[in-house]
Amino acid sequence: MDTVGKWTAGTSYGPVLSQTDLYLLNTELELNPILANESGSFQLIFNLSNGQTSGYNPNSRDRDLPFTQKDEPATLPRVEELIIITEYSPWCTIVKNPQGVTLGDVCTTLFKEYSEKMVTEKEFDSLPPRQQEQLRRYAQSAAGAGNWQYYSPAPAPPPTQYRRADWLREKIFFDKLVRKDGYAKQRLGYAAPNIFVLVLSTY
Numbered sequence: 348m349d350t351v352g353k354w355t356a357g358t359s360y361g362p363v364l365s366q367t368d369l370y371l372l373n374t375e376l377e378l379n380p381i382l383a384n385e386s387g388s389f390q391l392i393f394n395l396s397n398g399q400t401s402g403y404n405p406n407s408r409d410r411d412l413p414f415t416q417k418d419e420p421a422t423l424p425r426v427e428e429l430i431i432i433t434e435y436s437p438w439c440t441i442v443k444n445p446q447g448v449t450l451g452d453v454c455t456t457l458f459k460e461y462s463e464k465m466v467t468e469k470e471f472d473s474l475p476p477r478q479q480e481q482l483r484r485y486a487q488s489a490a491g492a493g494n495w496q497y498y499s500p501a502p503a504p505p506p507t508q509y510r511r512a513d514w515l516r517e518k519i520f521f522d523k524l525v526r527k528d529g530y531a532k533q534r535l536g537y538a539a540p541n542i543f544v545l546v547l548s549t550y
Contacts, residue, residue, distance in 0.1 A: 354379055356418035356449070363425045363447040369541055376422040376540045381450060384523035389416065391450075393521035395547070396489070396512040398458040417451030426541050429453065431524065432534050433545040436514050437470065439535070440545075457521070457545070461512040471509065486513040518547040 351360065364374065380386040381402075389402045389412060401411040421429060425447030431440040442448050442456040471479060486509045512519055523546050528538035535542065 353423070354416075354419045356416075356420075358446050360420075361424055363427055363445070365427050366541075369426055370539060374424060374540055376424065376426065378524060378543070379419055379421050379423075379450060381416060381419070382421060382453065382524045382543075391521060393454050393457075394519055395457055395461045395515065395521065396510075396519040398454075398462065400454050414450075414454075417449060417454070419450050421448045421450055421453055422541070428541060430535075430539070430542045431457065431545050432531065432542065433547065434530070435518055435545075435547055436511065437473075438464075438511060453524075454521075461515070461519075462510055464511050466509040466511060466514055470514075481516060482509055482513055485516045486510070489513060515547060517549045520548045520550055522546040522548040 351357075362368075364372070369376075381389055381391050384390065388404050388406075390405065391400065391402050391414070392411065393400045400414040400417070402414055403411055421442075427443060427445050427447070429442040429448050431442065431453070432438075438460065440457055440460045442452050444452045466482075471482070474482065524543040525546060526540075526542075527544045528542075530544055531538040531542045
């Protein structure tokens with residue numbers, strides 16, 4: 348008899364814990380191996396700046412794999428809400444799904460938070476002058492790369508607003524999610540089983 352895989356997509360494989368259930372039970376969450384970067388057969392390639400997702404198998408590096416696991420649960424037990432922070436930016440991303448947060452929910456929400464939301468003037472002013480200049484240059488080169496034309500010697504005008512993805516500069520690729528309770532307490536004032544720290548990389 349065939350058995351259903353532990354991380355199989357579907358809404359009938361156990362309860363979905365609300366935030367209250369999770370905190371009352373104080374349940375440890377097991378992170379999907381793809382989000383923990385511990386899957387032997389699929390390493391997620393996810394660009395927070397343009398939203399492209401794919402993957403590769405270390406044993407067959409010659410081709411990218413489609414992200415067919417996007418409907419798998421992000422954690423077991425499944426939860427309605429994940430909170431994601433990162434050491435590379437000041438923002439907190441809350442991923443919600445009443446049917447249980449999936450891998451696709453994590454990627455879609457992170458992409459929207461970093462590509463559609465802008466850095467406020469106050470946030471920009473909080474950066475040291477050197478980092479402000481780096482952010483300006485990175486945003487200008489990213490805008491220029493997106494608007495490239497064959498007969499276009501004129502450089503793109505500098506952007507007046509910056510996306511949150513620009514704040515990350517070259518660290519725009521998802522590496523993994525990890526639990527760091529000490530850092531969560533430092534950033535949010537508390538730690539919880541559904542708070543994860545996003546680790547980013549340059550490729």
